[in-house]
Amino acid sequence: MTRLAQAALRRFLLLALTLWCILTIMFALFKLLPGDPTSIFVDNNMPMEMIEHQKQLWGLNDPMWLQYAHYIANMALFRFGDSFFQNQTVFEILTGKVANTCAMILPALVVSVVLGTVLGALAGWNRGGRFEQATVTTALVLHSAPSFFVGILALMVFSYQLHWLPPGGMVSLGGPEGFWPLITSRDYLLHLILPLLVLVSREITGPILLVRGAMLEIKGADFIDILRAKGLPESRILVHATRNALLPLVTYIAVMTGLLLQGQVLLEIIFAWPGIGRELVTALGDLDYPVAQGALYVMAVVILLLNLVADLLYGLIDPRSR
Amino acid sequence: MTRRHNDGPTLTRRTTLGLAGASISAGALPGFAADAGITVTNPKYEALYRRTGTYYKNDPQWVSWTTPRLTWPQAGEKVPELTVTIPNVQTNWLDAWRKFAADAGKLGLSYNIQQVSEARWLDLIGLHTHGDIEVHAAILRPERIDPAEWATSRAYGLDRRNYGEWVNEQYDAVIEAQVAESDPVKRLKLVQEAQRILADDLYITQFGWGPGVIEAYNSAAWDGVVQTRGFGIGSFNAFHTFLRATPKTARRKMIVGIHSLLETTSIIAAGNNMRAIGRMIYDRLAYMDENLKIIPWACESWTRIDDRTWDMKLRPGMTFHDGKPVTIDDLQFTFDFMLKYERGNFWTANMFLAKTEIQDAANGILRATFKQPYGQFESYFLQLNVILPKHIWQNIMAEQGVGDDPMRVRIDKPIGSGPFKFGRYRKDAELQLIADKTHFSKPSIDEVWAVATPSIDGLLGRLQSGDIDLIESSDTHLTPSQAKQLADSPGIAIVRTPDLNWLHGVPRPSNLPWRDIEFRRAWHHSFDREFLVKVVWEGSGRLPAANTFLVEGNPWNNPDLPPVPPFDLDKARGILKGAGYSWAADGRLVYPAPDDANFRQRVKQVCKDGYTWGGLEMIG
Numbered sequence: 001m002t003r004l005a006q007a008a009l010r011r012f013l014l015l016a017l018t019l020w021c022i023l024t025i026m027f028a029l030f031k032l033l034p035g036d037p038t039s040i041f042v043d044n045n046m047p048m049e050m051i052e053h054q055k056q057l058w059g060l061n062d063p064m065w066l067q068y069a070h071y072i073a074n075m076a077l078f079r080f081g082d083s084f085f086q087n088q089t090v091f092e093i094l095t096g097k098v099a100n101t102c103a104m105i106l107p108a109l110v111v112s113v114v115l116g117t118v119l120g121a122l123a124g125w126n127r128g129g130r131f132e133q134a135t136v137t138t139a140l141v142l143h144s145a146p147s148f149f150v151g152i153l154a155l156m157v158f159s160y161q162l163h164w165l166p167p168g169g170m171v172s173l174g175g176p177e178g179f180w181p182l183i184t185s186r187d188y189l190l191h192l193i194l195p196l197l198v199l200v201s202r203e204i205t206g207p208i209l210l211v212r213g214a215m216l217e218i219k220g221a222d223f224i225d226i227l228r229a230k231g232l233p234e235s236r237i238l239v240h241a242t243r244n245a246l247l248p249l250v251t252y253i254a255v256m257t258g259l260l261l262q263g264q265v266l267l268e269i270i271f272a273w274p275g276i277g278r279e280l281v282t283a284l285g286d287l288d289y290p291v292a293q294g295a296l297y298v299m300a301v302v303i304l305l306l307n308l309v310a311d312l313l314y315g316l317i318d319p320r321s322r
Numbered sequence: 323m324t325r326r327h328n329d330g331p332t333l334t335r336r337t338t339l340g341l342a343g344a345s346i347s348a349g350a351l352p353g354f355a356a357d358a359g360i361t362v363t364n365p366k367y368e369a370l371y372r373r374t375g376t377y378y379k380n381d382p383q384w385v386s387w388t389t390p391r392l393t394w395p396q397a398g399e400k401v402p403e404l405t406v407t408i409p410n411v412q413t414n415w416l417d418a419w420r421k422f423a424a425d426a427g428k429l430g431l432s433y434n435i436q437q438v439s440e441a442r443w444l445d446l447i448g449l450h451t452h453g454d455i456e457v458h459a460a461i462l463r464p465e466r467i468d469p470a471e472w473a474t475s476r477a478y479g480l481d482r483r484n485y486g487e488w489v490n491e492q493y494d495a496v497i498e499a500q501v502a503e504s505d506p507v508k509r510l511k512l513v514q515e516a517q518r519i520l521a522d523d524l525y526i527t528q529f530g531w532g533p534g535v536i537e538a539y540n541s542a543a544w545d546g547v548v549q550t551r552g553f554g555i556g557s558f559n560a561f562h563t564f565l566r567a568t569p570k571t572a573r574r575k576m577i578v579g580i581h582s583l584l585e586t587t588s589i590i591a592a593g594n595n596m597r598a599i600g601r602m603i604y605d606r607l608a609y610m611d612e613n614l615k616i617i618p619w620a621c622e623s624w625t626r627i628d629d630r631t632w633d634m635k636l637r638p639g640m641t642f643h644d645g646k647p648v649t650i651d652d653l654q655f656t657f658d659f660m661l662k663y664e665r666g667n668f669w670t671a672n673m674f675l676a677k678t679e680i681q682d683a684a685n686g687i688l689r690a691t692f693k694q695p696y697g698q699f700e701s702y703f704l705q706l707n708v709i710l711p712k713h714i715w716q717n718i719m720a721e722q723g724v725g726d727d728p729m730r731v732r733i734d735k736p737i738g739s740g741p742f743k744f745g746r747y748r749k750d751a752e753l754q755l756i757a758d759k760t761h762f763s764k765p766s767i768d769e770v771w772a773v774a775t776p777s778i779d780g781l782l783g784r785l786q787s788g789d790i791d792l793i794e795s796s797d798t799h800l801t802p803s804q805a806k807q808l809a810d811s812p813g814i815a816i817v818r819t820p821d822l823n824w825l826h827g828v829p830r831p832s833n834l835p836w837r838d839i840e841f842r843r844a845w846h847h848s849f850d851r852e853f854l855v856k857v858v859w860e861g862s863g864r865l866p867a868a869n870t871f872l873v874e875g876n877p878w879n880n881p882d883l884p885p886v887p888p889f890d891l892d893k894a895r896g897i898l899k900g901a902g903y904s905w906a907a908d909g910r911l912v913y914p915a916p917d918d919a920n921f922r923q924r925v926k927q928v929c930k931d932g933y934t935w936g937g938l939e940m941i942g
Contacts, residue, residue: 085593087586087732096749152779160783167784173577173752173771269776274750278776282582287441 004315011311015304022300023075027068030289080294085286090294093279096179098261098298100170101268101275103183105260107192108199113253115200116207121242123208124215135208143205148266151198155270158194166191168272195271199264203256210252214245247318254310258303360385360392364936367489370480377482383451391833392941394922395913400906401835403432405453406827409443415457415825418529418854426848428891429898430911447485454836456485456828460871461797462552463597464559465671467614468701469513469878470501472871476828477520479936486525487832489937490929493519502695504629509697514880517870521883523930524842524869528826528886530854531873532863535819536800538785539792542813543571546766547792550612551875552822556795558598562612563792564755565741565765574768579781579790581798583753583774587736587744589708591729592667598796599772600708602755603643604738607634608704614877616700619763620648620709620739629695630676634704636686637762642711643743650686654678655712657690663719663728671706674698711737741765750774778804786811802860822876824866825854832938835913837925840901846887847894 062070074081080090123135159167166172171187182188218224218241227237265277276295283291360379362368371378378384390402406423408415416437423433436453438446446452458476465471475481478497479489493516500512520526535554539547547555548562555563556578567576585593589600605620618624622637640648657678660668674692681687696703714737724730736744741761745754753772757765773790775781782804784790793800800808805816829836829845836842846869855863867874868883902914902921914921928935 082730085585085591087588087591087730155780155783160787163787167787167789168775168780169751169773173773174746174754177746177748270780272751272773272775272777272780274748274774278750285439285441286585287445 007315008312011308015308018304019301020072023072023297026293026296027071030293075293075297080297081290083283083291084288086288086291090290093291094276094294094298097274097276097279097295099179100273101261101264101277103170103179103188104192104195104267104273104275105199105257105264108196108203109253109257109260111196111200112203112256113207113249116204117211117242117246117249119204120208120211121215121238121245124212124219124245125238125241127216127219132212136212139205139208142201143209145202147198147202148270150201151195151267151270154194154198165194168270170273195267195273198267199260203260206252206256207249210248211242211245214248215241218244247314250313250317251310254306255303258299258306261299261302359941360388361939362937363939364489364491367479367936370482370487377449381449381451384449387451387453388833388938389941391830392938393834394916394925394940394942395834397916398906399913401431401841401903401911401913403434404455405434405436406455406457407436407438407443407446407452408457409440410437411440412457412459414533414858415459417858418825419457421853422529422849425850425889425891426845427909429844429848429894430905430909431845431848432910448482450482450485450487452485454830454833457825458485458828459825460823462559462822463594463796464601464610465702465706467552467610467877468698468705469516469872470497470698470702473497473513473516473520474501476871477516477525486828486830486836487937488523488525489832489935490519490523490525491934491936493523493933494936501697502629503697504626504695504699506700510878513872513878514882517868517872517880517883519933520871521869523831523933524839524846524887525831526826526828526869526871527846527849528824528866528869528873529849529851530859530863531824531866532821532855533799533801533823533859534862535795535821535823536802536805536862537792537795537817537819538800538805538808538814539817540785540788540790540813541815543569543573543791544576545570547817548612549817549819550610551614551820554795554799554819555817556792558595558602558794559796560610560612561602561741564602564767564770565763568766575771576767576769576792577771577773577790578792578794579775579784580772580794581774581776581778581781583750583772584747587747588729588731588733589710589736589738590664590667590731594796597667599753599755600736600738601740602742602770603736603740603744604708604710605640605648605740606705607707607709608700610705616705619704621704624699624704626699627689630692632690632699633681634688634690636688638686640739640762641760642739643737643758644711644714646711646713648709648711648739650680650683650688652709652712653688654680655716656708656710657688659710659715659728660707663726665729668706668708671703675703709739711739742770745769782808785814788813802862820875821863822873823863824871824873826869826871831928834925837928837940838901838921839924839928839930840897841903843887844894844897844901847890847897850889851886852889 078091080094082089083093086093119135123132126132155167158165170191171182171185172191175187176182176185224237224241227240261276264275265281267273268275268278276298280292280295282288283295362371372380406419408419416435419433419435423435426433434453443452447456460466460472474497475483477484477488477493479491479494496512496516496519500509500516503509503512535552537554537556539555544567546566546568548566549555550557550560550562553560564576582595584596584599586596589596589604592600607619607621608616609619611617618637620637620640621634623635625633627633634653636648636650636653642648657672657675660672661675664672674694674696676691676693678688678690681689718731719726719728722731741758741763742755742765743758745756747753751774755770755772757768772794775784775790778798781790781793781798785793786808808814809816829842831837831842851865855861855865866886869886870880870883872878872880874881898911901924902918904912906912925940928937
């Protein structure tokens with residue numbers, strides 16, 4: 001087994017252990033939650049026999065170890081059960097919501113990373129110039145601006161006042177049905193512009209500052225002098241330098257994607273975007289435990305997987321880390 | 323049309339509820355519930371404290387909170403810090419309570435105001451572990467026009483939603499009598515008598531009647547909106563606007579912004595939104611007009627046979643949205659289904675129903691017989707019950723493999739007989755309701771579209787920019803500031819509808835210090851209600867005239883109740899002093915001396931002279 005394969009196996013086992021810990025903590029947390037969720041479904045004043053009958057239907061009398069075993073087995077197979085309130089399986093609900101969130105964050109991720117890398121590289125290469133000053137200052141301002149505030153402001157100006165862009169939602173009333181027809185429609189692209197701009201305005205700052213910082217280090221590296229000595233044009237040297245500056249960005253993208261997936265609650269509310277963040281908040285508010293558990297689990301799995309991918313990629317790109 | 327995904331063993335409610343259920347069982351460890359010594363004056367009420375295995379006397383948290391409040395105070399003992407629990411979304415309540423707490427401080431009272439999430443708040447009040455004062459606002463639903471909804475649930479001794487565990491035997495007798503009184507005139511008298519006892523005994527205190535129902539709509543596009551008392555123009559619960567509004571432009575589709583859309587599309591498992599929207603899809607047997615008068619709906623008429631029997635005549639010529647006729651078989655099937663399975667939404671509507679039988683199939687007459695004399699036939703039974711299409715529902719439980727749990731039945735496209743058909747639906751995004759032009763009360767418009775817009779800023783912005791025509795107002799009303807902001811927008815009209823709302827506080831008369839009626843009397847004088855109405859609500863509300871749930875404007879209101887004790891801290895201080903209370907050096911209120919016979923008598927008696935306390939007794 002190669003060193004890379006060994007490293008991958010070790011990472012994978014660590015991921016499985018982490019996941020098991022997360023599941024156990026979630027099990028314990030939901031057990032420790034105060035209150036009686038059965039009271040949501042049964043009238044407080046029903047006769048005791050009726051309440052007991054309903055509880056019997058829900059099987060609340062299984063021993064703890066059996067509940068835990070069922071729980072771990074089901075979660076491992078992504079069987080989250082049914083929502084308490086939505087008469088749908090949690091899997092169905094989450095699939096739709098994750099897809100909707102991805103339809104917002106993935107374009108933002110691509111634009112942020114590509115544009116951020118270019119701007120960061122140029123800023124770092126032109127150290128001390130006006131472009132660097134302007135880029136860094138703008139990035140810091142954007143990074144400090146709360147996205148919900150920028151979102152509301154953008155809606156007020158571009159939608160409510162100027163009527164240039166739609167006021168929220170993924171498509172207009174009566175727009176395309178089904179996920180693929182929806183995200184390939186012009187209407188969706190129109191609805192995406194505002195949330196995309198707001199997201200990019202914040203998320204682009206990470207790549208800009210990261211790549212700029214890396215470029216500052218690389219700019220003074222020996223291989224840059226060698227490239228110059230070989231007579232390569234400045235643009236080619238910049239490309240070489242940028243490729244080397246991308247290493248820290250790999251990990252950052254993994255973390256950024258995870259955070260984006262779980263953390264767009266406010267934007268989803270402001271732009272009436274039916275995504276996973278909004279679903280999780282609603283589920284927690286309604287004590288819809290299966291949905292909340294499922295959503296948290298999916299987010300945990302995504303973050304762990306992305307970290308695993310980042311670790312493996314890092315190993316591939318930089319042999320020193322194996 | 324209906325389907326069920328049931329692919330093998332999954333983490334169903336069974337397992338997940340089991341998880342949470344463990345918190346209950348963990349709290350009920352043998353020997354941990356130290357309820358020894360907590361007794362009930364009238365054994366009848368023991369049922370409340372023992373009925374549910376892990377509540378109250380079997381809940382260590384409840385016991386540990388309650389025991390000291392049922393223990394006679396020592397000499398010089400201060401009145402404890404009083405806990406008020408407020409959901410963190412209710413910023414208005416918090417604003418008011420900050421002022422109330424500052425004023426109460428002048429009386430030597432100290433409040434601990436806790437903010438918790440709404441879900442936690444519901445938990446706490448459900449378990450009666452919310453502390454001293456439960457704050458609650460009215461949210462109007464059609465069935466809540468029936469007086470029993472609030473008067474029973476919030477004050478009847480055996481009801482778990484009587485969060486202060488107030489047990490006035492005379493009140494309970496009247497409440498039991500009014501439920502069984504089928505003569506509306508006699509029932510009104512009983513309900514008014516109940517309100518008098520409630521006000522006399524100084525249980526709840528109303529902080530304000532309101533806030534007002536303020537709404538805005540696109541008057542450039544629509545005419546003929548209907549103001550339903552208490553509900554306003556834009557509530558799906560009172561859908562007159564959606565039936566009668568007429569377009570001023572070529573657009574015959576009304577767009578309604580709504581905070582959140584359907585939780586489920588099953589009427590059986592419906593939450594508040596599906597219940598409201600479901601009214602437009604499924605015909606109820608009776609409805610209410612804009613003045614809250616009960617009017618025939620799917621039932622063309624009804625006849626009282628005796629105090630527990632009614633004949634209902636089904637309106638002829640109705641059809642379901644799939645074209646099948648609505649028959650008396652469907653109606654009977656619905657009741658049979660509810661009696662056999664239902665333990666959810668429709669349970670309260672049918673809890674007294676014994677059986678139904680078809681009296682005259684040709685004329686569509688069904689006889690309903692109740693287990694006891696029944697007073698809520700029109701305002702509750704007829705208003706809540708729907709008609710389920712038998713051809714869809716008769717085998718649905720078996721087909722979907724849900725055992726006998728109707729809450730798990732999945733209905734993706736509801737078929738009813740109401741004025742609107744269920745159209746396109748994208749979860750958490752949009753819902754199309756298509757007018758059924760064959761309905762006996764056919765809408766003038768062609769379609770209603772409900773658009774999910776989770777934030778109030780989004781709703782206001784969309785209304786202002788003409789993207790929506792009005793805001794669904796079951797639980798979203800405008801503040802005067804918001805209305806003022808919208809009033810300047812062209813084509814927007816502001817509408818104010820008389821409201822039936824209230825915001826009140828419920829203390830714990832079963833516990834000290836509330837057991838002392840003189841303390842309660844003084845406490846009632848400590849609230850600056852004008853501050854709530856004029857400042858917090860920005861003038862959108864009324865000073866409460868009396869401590870009743872059924873406010874002025876409600877058809878069941880008693881106009882001759884004792885007035886709400888006015889805000890008067892000097893008077894409150896005088897009452898407390900006269901009752902034997904004193905003040906410690908730090909200004910905190912101190913209980914009367916342990917040997918104060920009057921104090922002991924009042925605490926044992928709890929109720930005002932002339933009434934009988936049936937609830938918890940003091941220990942020792």
